[in-house]
Amino acid sequence: MATTTPTRPSTEAPEDSGSEGRMLKLGAVGGDWLDRRVSGAGLVRFFGRKIFPDHWSFMFGEVALYSFVILLISGTYLTMFFVPSMDEVVYDGIYAPLQGAHMSKAYESTLHISFEVKGGLLFRQMHHWSCLVFMVAIFVHMFRVFFTGAFRKPRELNWLVGFALMVLGMVAGFTGYSLPDDVLSGNGLRVVDGLMKGIPIVGTYISMLLFGGEFPGHDIIPRFFTIHILLVPAAILGLIAIHMVMLVLHKHTQYPGPGRTERNVVGFPVFPVYAAKAGGFFFLVFGIITLISATTAINSIWVYGPYDPSPVSAGSQPDWYMLWTDGGLRLIPGWEFTIFGYTVSLNILLPMVVYGGLLAFLALYPFIESWVTGDDREHHLLDLPYNAPVRTGIGVAWITEYLILAMAATNDLIAVKLHLSINDLTWTFRIAFFLAPVIVFYITKRLCLAMQRQKRDLALHGEETSKVVRMENGEMIEIHEPLNEFDRWVLVQHDDYRPLKAGKGVSALRAAATSFFFKDQLAPVTPTELREALEHAGHERHKIDELTGGDYRTPDVRSH
Amino acid sequence: MKALAARRHHPLAFVAILLLALVATGGLYAAFQPRSAQAESYSQDDVDKGEELFLANCASCHGTNAQGMQDDSGNTLGPSLIGVGAAAVDFQVGTGRMPMQNSGAQAWRKPPQMNDEQTRQLAAYVASLGPGPSVPDEEALSSKDADLENGGNIFRVNCAMCHNAAGAGGALTRGKFAPSLSGVESKHIYEAMETGPQNMPVFNDDNISASDKRDVVAYLKALDEQGSPGGISLGSFGPVTEGLYAWTIVLSLLVGCAVWLGAKAK
Structure with a gap:
């Protein structure tokens, strides 16, 4: 050198x-x-030459990673001033409306950070906004992975790691927004306390263990602090490392296209292209979050006031990623019964079963699908979502259920802003909880199949040119321009799945499942079909050219 | 005494005692009933003009003697206004809620239909029907020496469950709602606490003392004045609007950047 x-x-x-x-x-x-x-030279050379494919939809995992880095940086700053203690003090800081109020040190130090520490409010808002962005990015990333089938072999385990990261993000968020010890966060803790106490037999013990006695006690803030700044971030960091190592081992998936196969990755090397792009993207994400945090308020704890178990404000909701866990509690009727002197709170247990079911389905979906398809091959080429209508339908139905629960948690705000009755809204969401996912699944599936038909026509006959020729016998023919081979490849490359018949080692259940998945699926265009279509088009073209001499303009335009 | 004793069993004696007892109870009640100091005195002229306005604008629902009215099936068209006091009129008419725009779950705030003078005359008329809370004077509303911390505490414990901790408003049952308190005049907030309009409970002086009410008003005014130290408040509706903001504005900015970086160089 x-x-x-x-x-x-x-x-x-x-x-x-x-x-x-x-x-x-x-x-x-x-x-x-x-x-x-x-x-390290070999390692650097290895990573520097690693190829990544280029597509905007591949960049949301990166957004999640970058907002996590911002969370670590801003969080470190906050720990220098935050006091995780529930000892009571009388406020004498500069925020006048609370001077003389009794509050915990946690709340007092959060006020101190917000109003007296240089840049404190900006850092608090950056920490909270980047948390929201972190969770948004995780969800969008999961959508992309789900709808393109990127979770298929060999990436099922990495899907599980990503799922665990999403759940840990929820835990980190919840423990984080509980720390300031304001009225809103205390209300959230009370809900969690209620959820725990709703568990039969062990519930009250778990609650007493977590809170160190009867709610709210004096231990929960220091305990959540340890969980929030030590345990959960460490677990997230470890899982991110595993996530990235698996990403490198598996190589990145790519969208189908000419020259892209299951054995290669078409794209640019990390060095210099992605090092520059990713580095630039980090600063863009940082810039956007800073801009939002500098201009838009989030979690104005001084308005909520110091925690006191008696007040509950109207419009008390958790952060968006926890909304859905509140929705079920708002929708369920007050079902409770007593057995041997013990209260069984179905109004708590049933929503928890629903939440667990929705999460479990999400986590296990790769395994469910591979059991149905029996597909044991590795997949590095992504599915286009319309080529997997049932999977896409299931995904959209899951999102719909999630959204309905989230919207049910905001029923009071929707009622006030849209001038509706909150009682009617609750009933609407109750009915929608059962009907909407089914309807949405059906509509999504039909839309995908319609797109398959349209793409199939496009592959066979090419693009419509809007040039219509009338033949001597009165027949009208629109001239189609065939696609080039590269564009056509994307439309014809996908796999053809067929339902299985029961028997010969195939259980009736699995036969029914494959039928549910694939019975409406359109087969991709075969080479024979394509040849025939092209021949037919050639014939037509020949006839038209004979008539017009290759000049397709209308006769009266031609005469000018 | 003999004469009195002799007439003890006279049939009219019972009536006389009953009358005396009624006068005594009524008089004591009138003397001791909670009432804020009469801030304004109305002339007979005000009362007469108020009655004219009342008959023209309000009587169709509240009845020609303000006694209240019901439709054939027993639903209240307009409640009785006897004893609601000048404060109730000043609030309802002064904020434009009355005369009501249309019947529904709740009367909406709108630009007032009566000017200040007419509102005063209507208040004079209704106050003349029976004793009730009067319009608070300047002193009752003065935020000088008000205890903001006390006001904030009372607000969070008594008001925030409907009006939201930031006073941004909230939902009640069946389409009814607690309105936003930002930008509402001090005297209207005070009157609302005293008279309990629409679905709001009454917070009279036994419940929340006059000086506590003054502190609450001062706290709300302080919230209004300080604005939002953190920047755009997104309506002060808390985590839901924040989440919506993250999913719309912030995500659009991020997708924009991703598309830009993912685009092929030309």
């Missing part, structure tokens, strides 16, 4: 060239020195 030091053009100042040369040498010597001790 040292021998490649370039000679400087004579126009440059001599001292400049001297210092540059020295720096290059220093860098080379330093790199060599480092390499002889950690021998």
